[in-house]
Each structure stands twice: as C-alpha cells, then as structure tokens.
Amino acid sequence: EGKNMRRCMLSCLVLQVLIIILERRFGNSQNVTVVMMMMIRDEEENVRANLGKWERIVDYLVCGVDERTKDGSGRTVAEIIGHKPHWIFYFRFENFGQGRTVVLREAWRKFSHASHALIIDPDWLPIEKTLIKDQLDFEHRKFSFLVYDRNGLTTRNVAWLIRHEEGLEFRYRLHEVLVLPKNSIYNTTNLRMLSWQVKEVEVKGRRTWHTTEHGNATNVGHSMSYKRYLRDLDLLYLDLEELGPNDPHTLYYLGATHLACIDAILGVGFHKLTEQVLYHINQGIFYLEQRVQPNIIDLANRIGGNSEETWAAVRWLAHSYHNYKRDYNKAHYWYKKCHEMDPLRVDCATFHASLYRTSGDYTSAWNSILIPLQFDFTDGQRTFAHNFYIYNCTLPLEASLILLPLLEAQKPHEKHFLDQTGIPGIPISNWLILLAFGRRLLLHAETTCIDPSRKFISAQPEDVEQAHHRYDSLQEYVTSAQGPDITSRCLQHQSAFAAANYDPNHLAMLVRWGLHICDDADTDNSSSRKRRDEL
Numbered sequence: 001e002g003k004n005m006r007r008c009m010l011s012c013l014v015l016q017v018l019i020i021i022l023e024r025r026f027g028n029s030q031n032v033t034v035v036m037m038m039m040i041r042d043e044e045e046n047v048r049a050n051l052g053k054w055e056r057i058v059d060y061l062v063c064g065v066d067e068r069t070k071d072g073s074g075r076t077v078a079e080i081i082g083h084k085p086h087w088i089f090y091f092r093f094e095n096f097g098q099g100r101t102v103v104l105r106e107a108w109r110k111f112s113h114a115s116h117a118l119i120i121d122p123d124w125l126p127i128e129k130t131l132i133k134d135q136l137d138f139e140h141r142k143f144s145f146l147v148y149d150r151n152g153l154t155t156r157n158v159a160w161l162i163r164h165e166e167g168l169e170f171r172y173r174l175h176e177v178l179v180l181p182k183n184s185i186y187n188t189t190n191l192r193m194l195s196w197q198v199k200e201v202e203v204k205g206r207r208t209w210h211t212t213e214h215g216n217a218t219n220v221g222h223s224m225s226y227k228r229y230l231r232d233l234d235l236l237y238l239d240l241e242e243l244g245p246n247d248p249h250t251l252y253y254l255g256a257t258h259l260a261c262i263d264a265i266l267g268v269g270f271h272k273l274t275e276q277v278l279y280h281i282n283q284g285i286f287y288l289e290q291r292v293q294p295n296i297i298d299l300a301n302r303i304g305g306n307s308e309e310t311w312a313a314v315r316w317l318a319h320s321y322h323n324y325k326r327d328y329n330k331a332h333y334w335y336k337k338c339h340e341m342d343p344l345r346v347d348c349a350t351f352h353a354s355l356y357r358t359s360g361d362y363t364s365a366w367n368s369i370l371i372p373l374q375f376d377f378t379d380g381q382r383t384f385a386h387n388f389y390i391y392n393c394t395l396p397l398e399a400s401l402i403l404l405p406l407l408e409a410q411k412p413h414e415k416h417f418l419d420q421t422g423i424p425g426i427p428i429s430n431w432l433i434l435l436a437f438g439r440r441l442l443l444h445a446e447t448t449c450i451d452p453s454r455k456f457i458s459a460q461p462e463d464v465e466q467a468h469h470r471y472d473s474l475q476e477y478v479t480s481a482q483g484p485d486i487t488s489r490c491l492q493h494q495s496a497f498a499a500a501n502y503d504p505n506h507l508a509m510l511v512r513w514g515l516h517i518c519d520d521a522d523t524d525n526s527s528s529r530k531r532r533d534e535l
Contacts, residue, residue, distance in 0.1 A: 041066035095173035145196035255288035346372035397445035403438035
C-alpha cells in the first residue's frame with residue numbers, strides 16, 4: 001500500500017507540473033500576467049513622471065535600486081505602484097548586463113508564476129493608448145515594441161517582453177543583449193510585433209542618473225555628454241578584453257561610440273580638427289572597418305548577431321569618410337556598399353546624393369535621390385537605427401536642392417513649355433512638374449527641419465533661404481511666360497495632360513510628397529482621369 005501511495009503521489013505531482021506547463025504554453029490572453037522590472041539610480045523624477053503610465057498592463061513589479069542612489073527613487077516606486085504586488089531591493093550596480101541579470105533573477109525568485117516578463121528603463125514614457133495587453137499570448141516567446149530614441153531622430157524595435165522563465169540573462173556590460181536560456185521549457189523563438197510605442201524622454205534640468213553620474217546637463221542632453229561616452233568606452237573596452245578582439249557587437253559599438261564622442265565635443269556645424277577629435281575619428285573608423293571584415297560578418301551571422309549592425313557600420317564608415325576625412329573616393333565606395341546591402345533604406349542613397357551635389361555632379365545626385373523619393377517610410381523600416389528624420393527632413397530638402405541647378409540649366413526659352421524635352425537622363429520629362437515638385441519638397445522639408453537641434457540637415461539655414469529665392473525666380477519666369485500656375489498643390493492644365501503618361505511609380509511619388517492631379521474640371525483627358533483614379 002505504501003508503494004502504491006507513493007506512486008499515486010508522484011503521478012499527481014507529475015500531472016500538476018504538466019498542467020502548469022500546458023497552461024503556461026497554451027493559455028489564452030485572459031490568463032496573461034506581466035511582471036515588469038527595471039533598475040534605477042537617482043531616478044525619482046523620471047519614476048514619478050513615467051511609471052504610473054505602465055500601470056494598466058502590469059500585474060507585478062520588481063525594481064532593483066543601486067545602493068549609491070542619493071534620492072528617494074525606491075520610495076517613489078513603492079508610492080506609485082505599491083497597491084500591486086511588488087519587490088524593491090537594493091544592490092551594487094556594476095554594469096548594465098550584470099544589473100539587469102540581477103533584476104531578472106529576483107523577478108523569477110519572487111514572481112515565477114507570472115506568464116510574461118517586461119524589462120523597461122525609468123526614462124521610458126509609454127504612449128498609453130498603444131498599450132494593448134490583449135496582444136500578448138502564449139503562442140509567441142518574444143514580443144517587440146517600438147521605442148523612439150532620446151535623440152529624437154531614430155527608432156528601434158525592442159524585444160524586451162518575453163515569456164517568463166528561469167535562466168534569462170543579459171550579455172555585455174553596455175548595449176546589453178537579452179539571452180534566452182538554452183535549456184528552456186519553450187521550444188520556439190517566434191516573435192510577435194506589438195502596437196506598443198514608447199518614448200525615451202530626457203527633460204533638460206530634470207535630475208536623473210545621467211546628471212548625477214555625468215555632470216550637469218548640456219545643450220545636447222545629459223545622456224549624450226562627452227563624459228558619458230568616455231564611461232561607455234571604458235565598459236566597451238572591458239567587454240573587448242573579456243570576449244576577445246573579434247566580438248562583432250563590441251566592435252560595432254566601439255566604432256559608433258567614438259564617433260558619438262565627436263558630436264558631443266563639437267556639436268553642429270564646421271570646426272577645426274583637434275588632436276582629441278582626430279583620435280576619435282581614427283578610432284571610430286578603425287573599429288568599424290574591423291566590424292565589416294568578411295570573417296567578422298560571418299561570425300556575426302553564425303552566432304545570431306544583429307545583421308543590421310553590419311549595415312550600420314557600413315553607413316557610419318561612409319559618413320566618416322564623407323564628413324570627417326573628406327576622402328570622397330572611399331565615401332562613394334561605402335555609400336554604394338551600404339545601398340546594396342539594404343536598397344529600401346533611404347539613408348545612404350540620400351547622403352550619397354548630397355555628396356554628388358556638393359561635388360557638382362547634379363545628374364548623378366538626381367539619379368541617386370530619385371530612388372528613395374519613391375519609397376514609403378515604412379518600406380525601409382527596420383528594428384535598429386531607423387531614422388525617420390532623414391526621411392521626413394533630409395531627403396526632401398536634399399532633393400529640392402538637387403533639382404534647382406538642373407531646372408535652372410534646362411530652363412525653357414520658349415512659351416511652348418510642353419515642347420521642351422526637359423532635363424536629360426531623368427524619368428520625369430516635364431519641366432513644369434519638376435518645378436512644382438521641387439518647390440513642394442522644399443516646403444515639406446521646411447516644416448520638418450525647423451528644430452535647430454537636428455544634426456542631419458544637409459544645408460545651412462541661409463542655403464534654404466537662398467533656395468526659396470531661386471524657386472521664386474523660376475516661378476516668376478513661368479508666370480511671365482504665361483505658363484500654368486504651379487503654386488497650388490496640384491498639377492493643372494498642361495501639366496496634368498503630361499502627367500497622364502508617366503510611370504505609375506513616379507506619379508505615386510508625386511502624390512506621396514503632396515503634389516496631386518487636379519479635379520476633372522481642369523481637364524477632360526480621360527487617360528488622366530483614369531490614372532488619377534488608379535492612384
């Protein structure tokens with residue numbers, strides 16, 4: 001009887017374990033419970049401003065507080081989230097990978113029954129209407145959401161929401177990477193994209209870890225100070241020493257951080273090269289060139305590294321040779337490589353066009369810029385360093401500046417505009433439409449490039465003002481020649497007839513940037529009406 005009893009007890013225990021595993025794998029969204037975790041130091045003001053916005057999707061909270069904190073960060077967390085089960089503990093922060101791993105282990109120790117784990121930073125402000133908890137399920141192991149970087153220029157997709165399990169950890173001291181356990185109870189790594197959106201918020205004058213650790217805030221932001229980047233380099237060199245000289249992730253961030261030091265030292269504009277700046281330029285190029293060596297790329301692919309880091313390394317090499325070294329032959333080489341690696345991303349084609357323009361090769365510049373002008377922003381959307389500001393500002397501004405000398409060089413000398421062949425070598429043959437298009441691009445750029453803190457504008461404000469005057473002069477020429485009005489948002493009369501024969505991709509490009517075919521009343525051309533309806 002004793003043996004039977006033990007067998008029965010063992011069978012019941014095994015059954016209970018199986019039930020728990022099945023529930024955790026195949027439960028429905030109503031059974032989802034989220035343990036949210038973060039680590040903080042001197043973040044009381046950020047916690048007070050941001051933490052409450054996460055409350056609707058959080059069931060449990062775990063917070064690790066660096067024992068060196070000087071404000072009431074831990075107390076504020078308890079004050080805001082104290083009505084929910086939580087665990088606040090103090091520990092000694094050494095680096096980001098170590099710190100986050102400590103918090104993950106505490107979350108498992110205290111709330112192992114939670115089904116999902118979410119890792120956040122205290123300066124993350126969620127856009128609350130996008131936080132839909134029902135999007136979480138038991139079919140996927142990882143969930144990714146969009147984060148707007150604190151620089152205001154780029155976004156990234158972060159898969160820091162995963163099925164909760166023992167053995168989760170972070171690798172690297174800086175730019176840490178979440179690593180799933182090898183002996184996981186889940187046999188899938190599939191990922192689901194969520195609608196969730198988060199903004200990294202950095203308020204000037206707000207006391208945070210960056211101001212206490214890296215000195216006072218500067219006009220480029222606490223987290224982008226030179227002192228902060230020097231500390232980042234220290235951590236990266238420790239990783240390089242530990243992991244070896246061929247670690248792809250560390251090589252990329254060493255190169256990128258050295259280049260970030262340059263902006264932190266100089267800011268925006270033109271400056272003389274100092275020994276300090278030249279050191280960071282050369283070191284940045286050195287590590288990025290190491291990162292794009294064939295053996296390193298192959299290693300990154302084999303270990304499951306982020307392939308977009310390879311693209312970004314090539315992109316920053318092109319930028320460095322273009323803007324820092326002024327070695328235009330190498331800049332051309334790296335821009336071409338960058339565009340070949342990911343043709344739908346607008347960055348390299350746009351900046352390559354800028355290099356052609358400033359070199360006086362306007363035809364090559366137009367051929368380069370015409371490619372990204374035809375893309376929608378989402379066509380090139382990626383998980384890493386996705387620069388929406390280049391698409392919204394730099395691309396239309398650069399295109400409008402490239403079109404100007406082409407339009408001026410091919411200005412019709414007759415009143416019969418439609419008899420002109422226009423600019424050689426480009427798909428859009430009608431000079432009037434190009435004039436309207438260039439002006440529309442400049443106006444579009446002016447509304448998105450207005451913030452003086454932006455760093456990717458390819459022209460000074462006086463250049464933009466001069467471009468307006470040159471477009472005005474061309475407009476006056478058209479008006480004096482009794483040509484059609486191009487100041488409106490649509491293509492009228494003769495221009496609309498010509499547009500009817502264009503490649504649909506180019507027509508779609510005109511429409512995307514705000515130039516439309518006018519109402520049918522302006523033309524009874526049936527093919528024009530049909531093409532407009534198709535658009």
